[in-house]
Amino acid sequence: MKVVLTGGGTAGHVYPALAIGRELARDPANSLLYIGTRGRSEELVLSREAQISGAGRIPLRFASSCGYPGTRLLPLLRFLAILATGVLQASWHLLRFRPDLLVACGGYASAPAVFAASLLRRVGLLKVRILLHEQNASPGLMNRVSARLADVTALTFPGSAAGLKARQCCITGYPVRTDLRTLPSCDEARTRLGLEKEGVVLLVFGGSQGARSLNRALHELLPRLLRMGVQVLHAYGTSRGDWNAESENLEMQRGLKAGLGEELASRYHGVPFLFDMQAAYAAADLCLARAGAGTIYELLAAGVPAVLVPKMGLPGDHQVMNARRIESTGAARIVLERPVILGDHVEAGLDPDTLFSVMRPLLESGDERDRQRTLADSEARQDALAELLRLCHELVDRGRVTCEAVPRQPASHAGLESRSTAALSARLARDPESRAYLVYRAGAALISGSWVERNAGVKLAADLRDQSLVPILLRLLGQGRTRWSPRALFGEHYAQNGFIRRNAAAALGQIGHADSQVISTLVGLLDDSYWEVRVEALGALRNLLDTGSASAELLAWAHRRARRGNFEEQIVAARFLEKHERPENWKSWVLPLLSCSNSRVREQAITVLHDLVSSGRLDGHKDVDPLLDRIMLTSTRFDPVFPLKQRMKDLSRSIRETGSC
Structure with missing residues (x-):
């Protein structure tokens, strides 16, 4: 054959x-x-x-x-x-x-x-x-x-x-491979690899090219691991492209020797590629690796406890699906990557402390490793x-084969992974694990090369209201104008398009994390060329700032937009001023809105008056009642219920109920 x-x-x-x-x-x-x-x-x-x-x-x-x-x-x-x-x-x-x-x-x-x-x-x-x-x-x-x-x-x-x-x-x-089912003894394997026979051995590899996030997290953790007495066998990869795995690793080893001394540093064994995986698996007490199917099933066959780090952003999220399938059996643990900002770019990374908290019980407890090893043995398919x-x-x-029919529906563990980012929402987070996965998916989408995927990630981040995603949203908004791109021919001069800028501004308001960087970023968006971005930025500032804490510059901007902006800007400016402007100044901005030709602006102005009267900040009989007959109630909206007239009725009722202040 x-x-x-x-x-x-x-x-x-x-x-x-x-x-x-x-x-x-x-x-x-x-x-x-x-x-x-x-x-x-x-x-x-x-x-x-x-x-x-x-x-x-x-x-x-x-x-x-x-x-x-x-x-x-x-x-x-x-x-x-x-x-x-x-x-x-x-x-x-x-x-x-x-x-x-x-x-x-x-x-x-x-x-x-x-x-x-x-x-x-x-x-x-x-x-x-x-x-x-x-x-x-x-x-x-x-x-x-x-x-x-x-x-x-x-x-x-x-x-x-x-x-x-x-x-x-x-x-x-x-x-x-057959050779991975018949491993040498642990002592023989460690001798072949130049490792000490005593102590815990951590095997780390990220595929043939290496894994940048895994390598860098390991470099952060090496002092802790080596001081614990752990020996580390690390295949750091053969990548020679934009990221040179070997040169980065050699620089790390020099720093390790300078910081820990020759004796402790000698517990680290780094190689570009591990060809003798038979010995590597036999020598290891715990493995830290990517979640490719080959890696997972080799670990199961060899009975090595594992912490899996799926690569972010792969087609179909297949490594996450692989890992979650095995994690559901108890045969491995998972740590998901997250976006990290490194200088002027964002890439997938790992939080070293989170990684260490997952690895530590397995490194310190032989019983925990034995439990995972038993589950791995039961999961491995031998035939x-x-x-x-x-x-x-x-x-x-x-010319044909005989085998059992395979069901065509997705496996139960693939429920979230099989959905597009746009189809995900916070209501799907039924437990901490699924919420962690949704946050991971939002982060992966935010650093995607596709603007459609980034936009879906922004919406998911807003829905999740997870503060860990705020730095990535700020970076998207902080990229500002580009020098030149084909989109500039159509009037688009920003690194992120208007949809992303608008939705990211709204997301910051929904997440509710109001530090100085968030506020300054939103203030900067008030000068954006796209009016929807300005509207969402001012709306977010209204929600995030404490009542009455807006600066004079912000109040002046809101007054200008209330007078000369388009109707959406006028509406959000009215809502902003209602919360942050002093009540005694209400006539300077409410009266022009009440005479606006757009019925939706007049409707918002009436709503503002209703809120001011209801909260006791205005005297309804003295200040507002004389104006009611002067408000134009005609509307161009063809709704069975006319919101403008309804708001007017609410205002009149509020005046009657509150009486004189």
Whole structure:
């Protein structure tokens, strides 16, 4: 049987393909080929894995590919050009190898081979079956497309079927490599890794590229951890792009030695990449890691207690879905990322104190680790690899497979994660965990590259009224005008569009956190070029400032808007002045509003008078009653009930009830 393996971009998509390939390679009658992307994890992992295992290296061929960039025109055109090139390259490799089966394990690196195999099969140039494996609880874009082309889609999580339009779905679990089920002894593993045999070992890794937020939180916690006697084995990543993981880690190690001394600092062991994961899992008492499906199921198979940190902002939030699914069984703990402001930009980060509070019980208590280890053992599926091999053979031999039908509804744990940000609201926070997730989703949306998503995040932040999101809202509002952008041709000169600025101003008023930075930001928005932003900013200031505490400048601005603003500005200015202006000055701004041609402005002026009389700040008989006959009650609104006349009746009733002050 000739089999092509594909999958990559990150190591999480390479290892399941490699696990299947190694089992197939045990039969000398099988021939294997791997198609991946040059310079990505598959090239590195296949080479080093062959050295460690002693097995022959699976031949590797390359096809161009890259991640989906979204709907922006130029990046999208570049993506389509690269993908088309990759499909042609993959077609060449497939026609030369002529496989019976293509096993795709996801990631953008698998797309060219899947598309090429489907195309060649359709035009009659190749007879090949396609087996797709989806590792995550929430399928990514490429796998959702590939599932339509595959003969069979194998799933790790049952709930994944709801996101796929696949011909046939089968539940197999995650194919953990065989070597991770037969670990060496703890002492042997620690010797192989250069660790001391005594004490607690914390294993930390964030995927092949590394995890910036995880690394930086660990750097903050290292002095505490090392003083506790914990040994730290840290794979800090191979990233060499905008963020250089190695140079940042080397700088941290120099500071660690200077601050703690050579002896304590020697308890930290940092490497770019851990190839000997068999020894790493055997040596570890606790693991701090990302929440990719591969990482989770390897930890379960190895029985290592874990604290999982899902990566923020991934398509479909699949790492959060993976982690929450495992957390619900008690086999792991979760710490969610949050937006943090670093200089002039915002990125996903971790609160070191929160992370430490979750890790500490597991580091200090062997009983707690044993409890989590027992739950992990019960959750691990042992037959996933054998089941996938059965599907491979059946698909080639019979052209179809037999497996139980998979329900297409989302799993219960995926209720919130499967919703768009715009569909989330505070009323869905039925417990502390779900509220924490909603705050996380709002934070992720606020730093999204899509203005639509940012706008939805602003609305969710307002609904949640969570003060931890205030700094991010302030940053959105504080970005001010841009030097130039295509939007400037249409009169838009701000970094954030008017919808976001307006809704963020309203959100600050709803959250109710009134420190000096919030107040100064809202005051600055009163000069915004978009009138709706000015309206929401003044409304927020009205709510946040104590009665009568508005500055003379603010009162003067409100007076100007009450006289010359559009009707929305006049209405909110009236509400502001009713709360903050001295009652004896009421005629200077209420009388012009009572004679305004817009009935909604007159209605608001009457409401203001009603409130002033009801609260005893005005003498209804002396000050207001003489004006009633002069107020124009006509209205252009076509409502069965006329609010203007109703407000007038309320005012008259209030005057009668209060009497003379």
